[in-house]
Amino acid sequence: MYSFDFERPTTLDDAVKALGQDEAQALGGGQTLIPSLKQRLAMPSKLVSLAAIEELKGVTAEGGVLTVGGGTTHGTVAAEASAYPALAALASNIGDPAVRNRGTVGGSLANNDPAACYPAAALASGATIVTNTREIAADDYFQGMFTTALDEGEIITAVKFPIPEKAAYIKFEQPASRFALVGVFVAKYSDGVKVAVTGASEEGVFRWTEAEEKLSADFSAGAVEGLSLPAEGMMSDLHGSGAYRAHLIGVLTKRAVAAAG
Amino acid sequence: MPKDHGIGAAPKRREDVRFLTGTGQYTDDINVYGQTYCHFLRSDVAHGKITSIDTSEAEKMPGVVRIFTGKDFEGLGGLPCGWQVTDKHGAPMKEPGHPVLAQGKVRHVGDPIAAVVADSLEEARDAAEAIMVEIEDLPAVVDMKAALESGAAKVHDDLDDNLCYDWQFGSEQEAVDKAFAEAAHVSTLELVNNRLVANPMEPRVAVGEYNRANDESTLYTTSQNPHVIRLLMGAFVLNIPEHKLRVVAPDVGGGFGTKIFHYAEEAFVTWASRQINRPVKWTSTRSEAFMSDAHGRDHVTKIELALDKDNNFTGLRTDTYANMGAYLSTFSSSVPTWLHGTLMAGNYKTPAVQVNVKAVFTNTVPVDAYRGAGRPEATFQLERVVDKAARELGVDPIALRRQNFITEFPYATPVAVEYDTGDYVATMDKLEEMIDRAGFEARRKESESRGKLRGLGINCYIEACGIAPSNLVGQLGARAGLYDAATVRVNATGSISVMVGAHSHGQGHETAFPQVVAEMLGIDESMIDIVHGDSSKIPFGMGTYGSRSLAVCGSAMVRATEKIINKAKKIAAHLLEASEGDIELKDGQFTVAGTDKSVAWGDVTLAAYVPHNYPLEEIEPGLEETAFYDPANFTYPAGAYACEVEVDPETGKVTIERFAAADDFGNVVNPMIVEGQVHGGLAQGIGQAMLENCVYDESGQLLTASYMDYAMPRADDVPFYAVDHSCATPCTHNPLGVKGCGEAGAIGSPPSVVNAVIDALHSGGHKVEHIDMPVSPHRVWQAMQG
Known part of the structure; x- marks a missing residue:
């Protein structure tokens, strides 16, 4: 770890101010950033912890929308998002207890790891990413691996998840990291079904629109039987070829639909 | 009634008090x-x-x-x-x-x-x-076969090429050729024994x-x-x-x-x-550990098994490329040769066996011994090819093994070693009882009703432990003796410190070794402590590896304790005014045979250090003895393992549903510690079979340099194990009759896992002959695609 200055503001305004300085970087739960710092892979001159800002924390459900503060930990979502059980279940399966007690939804979405779980939930739910300056629709927010619509210094203050009629997330774990080798989130709303896939594409999380069309017409596992995605454009590594990942998307989509009931 | 103290009892590990409360003293604490x-x-x-x-x-x-x-x-x-x-x-x-x-x-x-x-x-x-x-x-050389091609870049400029040695061992060429020429059937398998990183919790x-x-x-x-x-x-x-x-x-x-x-x-x-x-x-950081700790395994092998028309094994021939990495680590050269070739006969009476090994330098981290060291590589290839032969011949894999078992001991193998004792039929009988083979078909049907494929895999293993007779290993090239040593220091009031050359780093010596001394002297274990790990305190011992501590250092401790007893009897005879030959030691009391005259252990030890009434003209004061023990032979733990898996044919994911291990470790000092050692070994063997894989790319970059890509087994990857060590044939040549249990689980488990997966796939109509470890979901799925 290189040396750096550290600030721990208690209000959003102070955090925004602190992040306005050169080479300052926001620190959420630190479950990605801290290991990077330890390996000297990042060299921020200042870290601004968002952990002490109470207004960024909490889970509320109102008017069919579940709102999760950007600084809310996975553990809290798992425990308190009972209005959206599929989301609570997703949160309860991220990492291990240490990760879930430190890592935050805002941190995960800001990082946009191509194998993270939350991006699939946000995209399949048609969530709105709320920041200190604006609201961003999930469809506009994810812009490829580790890339988002966030500007420098912009802080995710909350995520609004419309609560679906039915939903499920199925993660097939990469054996070593236990991140998603492929994860599929299926959410059924009155106006249609959304299917979001994480872990698979070289472009990061994406929506599988063909499956959405079939499932919007017939929400059953059989509706996507035989439907497949090409291996091209899928990530390929030690743990799975592009073809394997493409295959898993089909399998997991069926299973997610079945699990959603 | 299980014993509550001494040899055979299962006291909890006294060292765990400090390990589990964070009060251990590790090197980084210094x-x-x-x-x-x-x-x-x-x-x-x-x-x-x-x-x-x-x-x-x-x-x-x-x-x-x-x-x-x-x-x-x-x-x-x-x-x-x-x-x-x-x-x-x-x-x-x-x-x-x-x-x-x-x-x-x-x-x-x-x-x-x-x-x-x-x-x-x-x-x-x-x-x-x-x-x-x-x-x-x-240019980097990574692939072993490519490293041996002419024109390959040389890891060491002062050598002619990247070949460290080309080793051949076993039966006469003529006998091997004849076995294959006359064979009714030959089964052949090419396989990889995957490179592993040991990953001890403490770097x-x-x-x-x-x-x-x-x-x-x-x-x-x-x-x-x-x-x-x-x-x-x-x-x-x-x-x-x-x-x-x-x-x-x-x-x-x-x-x-x-x-x-x-x-x-x-x-x-x-x-x-x-x-x-x-x-x-x-x-060391964990990242450094991945690129500087010696790695394990990394063999590429072709094995051929010849059988006659009655399915008797008649010949075995293996060709292995063994990766040495960039330099020769301390014992690297012995692993693919003397710790691998000598076990190639396995549990079978195959008359002609030939082992060929080419050791190769590559631009990778040095490779050396890892739990099992050579013996897992031997067991894996042999037990995979035997399974393949059974499938090709349409015979029961257990029956084929039984038919070829060695049943008479001592047995001199064609690969130099002599098994002193064993009973492979007994461990196989026990295993069949443990796994409920009769109920397997019903379990398979139940799995199929859920769209899953179920498979049962069996294997035997034998290994050589208690390393090792110094004169023998000296002839084979070892540059060290492989005895061990113990000093038993009896203190004036009867408590004892035993300084041992073995080192305990999880094996529980501090608990098990006192059980032996306590049994011999008839005193309480709490009076005995073990001292190890400091060259200024302990006699010159060779340490702990090759499941040798109890068989070799424990034997030294027995010999030293025998010397203590001999001297203590002399002192007791003097105190009791009796003849030394009439003195009996029982339950910590020295008694004149046939009388009620006795003197307690503590009185004798006090006399040794306060020699007022003492035969000073005959023996020295004090009570401290050292013994060095050099074993007469290796010990040969053996057994039979079974793994039952379920394969998800849609994803290729394998889950282990049942695992049973029937081991013959000879006599057992602390059955709880033995079970723990087997559990740990099984976890590492299952880790190798299903998860762990150290991979370099073509340029020699380590792709699995962290836990993000190197998969260690976690608690939910392994099943509840059924383990048994009741089929004991005590070692014939060490005083405790013990064989060693530290590596068996890691040696014996990988083939049964892979055999089970292959069995499951065949039950689903997938004619897959082999999948290299780890049998990851991706690899299983690919194999099913044909």
Whole structure:
């Protein structure tokens, strides 16, 4: 770890101010950033912890929308998002207890790891990413691996998840990291079904629109039987070829639909 | 009624009190006054020529005490290899230099180039980044077969090629050729024994402390064998005589073989401390461990099994490429040869066996012993090809094994070793009972009703432990004796300290060894403590590996305790005014046979140290004895394992539903500790079979350099095990009749896992002959695609 200055503001305004300085970087739960710092892979001159800002924390459900503060930990979502059980279940399966007690939804979405779980939930739910300056629709927010619509210094203050009629997330774990080798989130709303896939594409999380069309017409596992995605454009590594990942998307989509009931 | 004390009892491990409450004393817990910190600048390329190293800027950085490079070590020795293998033409193996810090060339990612010693670790790391190193990249050799092609880049410029040795062993060529020429059936299998990283929970640490007042050096290190390190480092690398060198291995958080070896960092901190006259500490990061701890396995093998028309095994022939990595680690050369070839007969009476091994240098981390060391590689290939033969011949895989079992002992194999005892039928009978084979078809149907494929895999194993008879291993090329030693120090009031050459790093010696002494003397275990791990306190012992501690060091302890009893009887005879021959020791009392005259253990020990009424003209005061024990033979634990898996045909994911292990370890001192050792071994064997894989890319970059890509087994990857060690045939040549249990689980489990997966796939109509480990979901799915 290189040396750096550290600030721990208690209000959003102070955090925004602190992040306005050169080479300052926001620190959420630190479950990605801290290991990077330890390996000297990042060299921020200042870290601004968002952990002490109470207004960024909490889970509320109102008017069919579940709102999760950007600084809310996975553990809290798992425990308190009972209005959206599929989301609570997703949160309860991220990492291990240490990760879930430190890592935050805002941190995960800001990082946009191509194998993270939350991006699939946000995209399949048609969530709105709320920041200190604006609201961003999930469809506009994810812009490829580790890339988002966030500007420098912009802080995710909350995520609004419309609560679906039915939903499920199925993660097939990469054996070593236990991140998603492929994860599929299926959410059924009155106006249609959304299917979001994480872990698979070289472009990061994406929506599988063909499956959405079939499932919007017939929400059953059989509706996507035989439907497949090409291996091209899928990530390929030690743990799975592009073809394997493409295959898993089909399998997991069926299973997610079945699990959603 | 199970015993509640002594041999056969299962007291809880006394060392766990400190391990489980965070009060263990590990090497990294040791901090010495005036200590400096060391950081190694390591190569990030696999192969290259160092054209320049400029440390001038780095030397000016804050906190820097001194920076060392390979130049500083030019006059010193390199890291030695402890085993000279002779190739099939009678030539000695090629033994290239292994410098402490790279000299002229780097040969693997992680090869240390320079070392910064500074007042703090962060300052050392900062300065290391300011060292200017220019490296001219050279083509890397990674694949073993490619490394042996003419024109391949040479890992060592002073050698003709990358072949360390070409070894052949076993039956006469004519006998082997005849077996195959006359065979009714030959089964052939080509397979990989995957490269592993041991990953002990505690990374390696070394602290060197030089004391100018008495010219003594102390090395605190994470070692399984402090005396071996003292001998190798003192005599071969740094030229420090033993009486000026102390090596301490305190609590060690797991070894698994990878902490046997003498490493560059140990020599560095010891030597650097002498140069700067301050202690030097190095603690490996997990990332460094991946690229500097010796790796394990990494064999590529073709095995052929010949059978006659009645399905008797008539011949076995193997061809293996064994990866040595870039340098010869301490015992690397012995692993694919004498620890592998000698076990190739397995549990079977195959009359003709031939083993061929080419050991190859590559631009990868050195490969050496890892839990099982050679024996898992032998077991895996043999038990896979036997399974394949059963499938090809349409016979029951258990029946085929039974038909070919060795049933008479002692049995001299065609690969040099003589099994003293065993009962493979008994362990197989026990295994069949444990796994409810009769109920398997019903379980398979139930799995199929859920869309899953179920498979049952069986294998046998035999291994050689209790390493080893010194005269034999000396003939085979070992450059060390492999005895062990114990000193039993009886204190005046009867309590006992036993100083042992074995080292406990998870094996529970501190609990099990006192059970033996307590049994022999008839006193309470709480009166006995074990001292280990410090060369200044213990007799010269060879340490712990090869499941040898109880069989070899335990035997030394028995011999020393026998000497204690002999002397104590003399003292008791004097106190009781009786003849020595009439004295009996039972339950801590010395009694004159046939009388009620007796004297207690504590009275005798007190007399030894307060010799007022004592036969001083006949025996010396005091009660302390040392024994060295050199075993007459290896010990041969053996058994039969079964694994039942379920395969998800849609994803290829394998789950282990049942696992049973029937082991013959001979006599057992502490059955709870034995079970724990088997559980740990099974977890590592299952880890190899299903999860672990160390992978380099073509340029020699380590792709699995962290837990993000190197999959360690977790609790939910392994099943509840059924284990049994009731089929005991005691070892015939050591006083305890013990064989060793530390490695069996890791040796015996991988083939049954893969056999089970293949069985499951065949039940689903997938004619898959083999899947290389780890049988990851991706690989299983690919195999099913054909």
